[in-house]
Amino acid sequence: MFSFFDTKIEFLKGVGPQKAALINKELNIFTFGELIQHYPFRYEDRTQFFKINELTEDLEHVQIVAKIRSAETIGEGQRKRLVATIFDETGEMELTWFKGIQYVVKKLVPGIPFVFFGKPNKYGRKFSIAHPEMEALSAAQEEKSFFQPVYPTTEKLRSRFLDSKGISKIMEGLVTAAFPQIQETLPGEVLQRFNLIPKKDAVKEIHFPENPEVLKRAIFRLKFEEFFFMQLRLLKLKLTRTEKSQGQILNQTELLNVFYKEHIPFELTEAQKRVVREAYADMKSGKQMNRLIQGDVGSGKTMVAFICILIAISSGAQACLMAPTEILANQHYAGLKEYADLMGLNIALLTGSTKKSARKVIHESLLSGELPILIGTHALLEDIVQFRNLGMAIVDEQHRFGVAQRAKLWAKNPRFIPHVLVMTATPIPRTLAMTLYGDLEISVIDELPVGRKPIQTVHRYDKDRLKVFGFIRKQILEGRQVYIVYPLIEESETLDLKNLMDGFESICRAFPEFPVSIVHGKMKPQDKNFEMQRFVKGETKIMVATTVIEVGVNVQNASVMVIENAERFGLSQLHQLRGRVGRGADQSYCLLMTKYELSKDSRIRLETMVRTNNGFEIADVDLKLRGPGDLMGTQQSGLMDLLIADLSKDAPILTMARDAAQLLLQEDPDLSQPRSAMVLRQIRSQKKHEINWSRIS
Numbered sequence: 226m227f228s229f230f231d232t233k234i235e236f237l238k239g240v241g242p243q244k245a246a247l248i249n250k251e252l253n254i255f256t257f258g259e260l261i262q263h264y265p266f267r268y269e270d271r272t273q274f275f276k277i278n279e280l281t282e283d284l285e286h287v288q289i290v291a292k293i294r295s296a297e298t299i300g301e302g303q304r305k306r307l308v309a310t311i312f313d314e315t316g317e318m319e320l321t322w323f324k325g326i327q328y329v330v331k332k333l334v335p336g337i338p339f340v341f342f343g344k345p346n347k348y349g350r351k352f353s354i355a356h357p358e359m360e361a362l363s364a365a366q367e368e369k370s371f372f373q374p375v376y377p378t379t380e381k382l383r384s385r386f387l388d389s390k391g392i393s394k395i396m397e398g399l400v401t402a403a404f405p406q407i408q409e410t411l412p413g414e415v416l417q418r419f420n421l422i423p424k425k426d427a428v429k430e431i432h433f434p435e436n437p438e439v440l441k442r443a444i445f446r447l448k449f450e451e452f453f454f455m456q457l458r459l460l461k462l463k464l465t466r467t468e469k470s471q472g473q474i475l476n477q478t479e480l481l482n483v484f485y486k487e488h489i490p491f492e493l494t495e496a497q498k499r500v501v502r503e504a505y506a507d508m509k510s511g512k513q514m515n516r517l518i519q520g521d522v523g524s525g526k527t528m529v530a531f532i533c534i535l536i537a538i539s540s541g542a543q544a545c546l547m548a549p550t551e552i553l554a555n556q557h558y559a560g561l562k563e564y565a566d567l568m569g570l571n572i573a574l575l576t577g578s579t580k581k582s583a584r585k586v587i588h589e590s591l592l593s594g595e596l597p598i599l600i601g602t603h604a605l606l607e608d609i610v611q612f613r614n615l616g617m618a619i620v621d622e623q624h625r626f627g628v629a630q631r632a633k634l635w636a637k638n639p640r641f642i643p644h645v646l647v648m649t650a651t652p653i654p655r656t657l658a659m660t661l662y663g664d665l666e667i668s669v670i671d672e673l674p675v676g677r678k679p680i681q682t683v684h685r686y687d688k689d690r691l692k693v694f695g696f697i698r699k700q701i702l703e704g705r706q707v708y709i710v711y712p713l714i715e716e717s718e719t720l721d722l723k724n725l726m727d728g729f730e731s732i733c734r735a736f737p738e739f740p741v742s743i744v745h746g747k748m749k750p751q752d753k754n755f756e757m758q759r760f761v762k763g764e765t766k767i768m769v770a771t772t773v774i775e776v777g778v779n780v781q782n783a784s785v786m787v788i789e790n791a792e793r794f795g796l797s798q799l800h801q802l803r804g805r806v807g808r809g810a811d812q813s814y815c816l817l818m819t820k821y822e823l824s825k826d827s828r829i830r831l832e833t834m835v836r837t838n839n840g841f842e843i844a845d846v847d848l849k850l851r852g853p854g855d856l857m858g859t860q861q862s863g864l865m866d867l868l869i870a871d872l873s874k875d876a877p878i879l880t881m882a883r884d885a886a887q888l889l890l891q892e893d894p895d896l897s898q899p900r901s902a903m904v905l906r907q908i909r910s911q912k913k914h915e916i917n918w919s920r921i922s
């Protein structure tokens with residue numbers, strides 16, 4: 226059904242085909258419906274005026290009434306600029322323009338009062354504003370709105386008079402025309418319970434607020450709505466799945482009992498026990514499990530996985546574990562093979578470098594059921610890999626896998642979708658987990674095995690390098706091993722490699738007495754593996770590497786992690802890297818090396834690392850610094866396409882909206898009652914623009 230909001234923007238007053246084309250291209254906005262959701266990103270208080278002698282440097286934006294004294298163009302070529310001197314009764318200051326000089330110069334009429342608006346900066350003793358907005362005082366006085374909306378725009382649009390003000394003009398026409406057409410999307414009881422203003426009013430007020438209080442309520446209402454529909458969709462998905470997808474009943478525990486009595490090398494932590502219980506409850510429920518296990522690095526997720534594998538096998542099913550890299554898959558294989566051997570269970574490894582002949586054997590024994598456990602990389606997703614009865618699929622380090630790949634796993638068992646356990650060491654704040662994994666159950670291992678000494682983290686500047694080297698030497702002489710990690714610079718792999726190689730050489734020179742390994746992404750898998758193994762066996766004392774060692778790698782004797790150019794790493798990545806040490810009984814250390822000059826964000830990251838070992842705390846800071854989309858990488862960002870709500874700041878609204886969505890689904894699971902009609906209509910209209918999951922991987 227065609228609605229008013231599907232109308233192309235070229236039919237809007239003041240737009241037309243040419244401007245419309247530009248807006249399509251620059252803002253990806255095509256219809257009335259999309260344009261009306263182009264919300265201001267801030268508002269300027271135009272009720273306040275400053276005198277020139279009241280200016281300070283920390284003022285964001287100021288509005289000044291002043292007259293023009295003089296204006297001249299100075300400099301040549303690139304440095305050419307227009308400088309105007311303005312004055313009021315308290316003093317004088319400058320205005321500067323680098324572009325559009327010819328156009329501006331005509332507007333600078335001396336003697337009449339103008340309103341200037343912009344960010345003041347201090348040069349020497351004088352204040353200056355670059356590219357101020359300006360308007361004759363008489364025109365400015367006609368402005369009706371207290372709060373001027375500021376719209377996102379682009380350089381190209383600005384040059385075609387579609388600056389914030391231009392957009393605001395168009396928006397005025399649109400909002401007026403659209404107002405009678407805007408339909409309520411939330412049920413009356415939700416509006417009442419959460420004290421929300423009607424949709425209509427919210428849209429009008431967010432563009433043209435009457436006063437700050439109403440603006441606040443408009444923003445709240447629109448954020449709430451956005452979260453509400455997002456959560457409704459996720460909860461509905463979950464509901465459909467638990468209703469529809471039957472699960473294989475995996476409720477036998479003989480193997481587990483034997484393992485637990487005779488072979489388990491340590492007592493499980495309370496948190497591990499709890500998570501095993503949660504998973505087991507799902508596995509024997511007859512419904513398919515989709516559970517995320519969050520646990521900080523070193524919290525012992527692998528053992529939980531193995532226990533689930535044992536339950537699956539006892540119950541007559543097969544299990545697989547998929548890791549994101551070959552190194553990790555190798556390591557899981559090596560670790561789990563020890564346990565499997567103790568239990569007399571067959572286990573195999575399948576990666577990109579598995580030989581053809583070995584592959585064939587694996588394929589056959591999976592089909593016949595002789596092989597109960599398969600460990601591997603993406604290679605095990607290939608269609609040719611078929612099981613007799615895959616009952617349990619475990620995915621390590623989920624954030625590297627997409628939804629599409631999860632779906633491929635599901636297809637591995639035509640009778641029952643396998644139970645899925647996803648393990649991640651990236652602690653995700655609750656708000657984010659609710660969004661990203663809203664359709665998964667969540668278990669948290671929030672406890673480390675006893676006897677771990679907290680890693681000591683320090684921040685050192687490059688000039689302290691000699692001292693750092695002295696520390697490294699001392700640790701190695703005491704029998705420890707050391708990681709030295711270099712950042713990956715995405716834009717330039719060659720620069721990246723050179724950086725690493727230079728580092729490697731200087732380490733070899735500094736420590737001629739110790740064997741040094743090097744591992745990076747450009748090496749062949751076999752070579753990488755070979756070097757890793759040398760380090761694992763203790764033959765080399767220092768491992769120089771890029772972030773390929775980021776996830777999972779486990780060398781208990783390695784107790785020192787040196788991170789070079791630590792300012793270049795994200796916070797969660799630093800935390801992941803640090804998690805490579807602190808796995809044995811010895812005191813471990815993490816040394817963050819940086820240059821002296823650091824941005825504010827870099828400082829916060831480093832201070833956070835030094836202050837805490839708690840992954841959840843770190844994730845919270847990270848979320849605040851980077852925003853959620855970035856935190857999870859582009860993989861899942863489809864879900865993060867929030868227009869106005871912000872996962873890092875609006876957690877309380879998210880929780881309310883989720884409650885509301887849950888309540889509605891409880892009372893009306895199919896959304897078939899009359900009071901849900903508006904909700905259903907909104908979902909349908911959103912569906913038209915829905916993201917295509919199969920394209921996200």
Ligand code: ADP
Pocket residue numbers: 491492493494497520521522523524525526527528650674675779808
């Ligand atoms: P992660 O959660 O990071 O994957 P791992 O499963 O690799 O952690 O476990 C880290 C280390 O801790 C391993 O060497 C493992 O054997 C050990 N471990 C796991 N659980 C316990 C426990 N309950 N008590 C003692 N050590 C444990």
Ligand code: MG
Pocket residue numbers: 526527621777
């Ligand atoms: Mg692990």
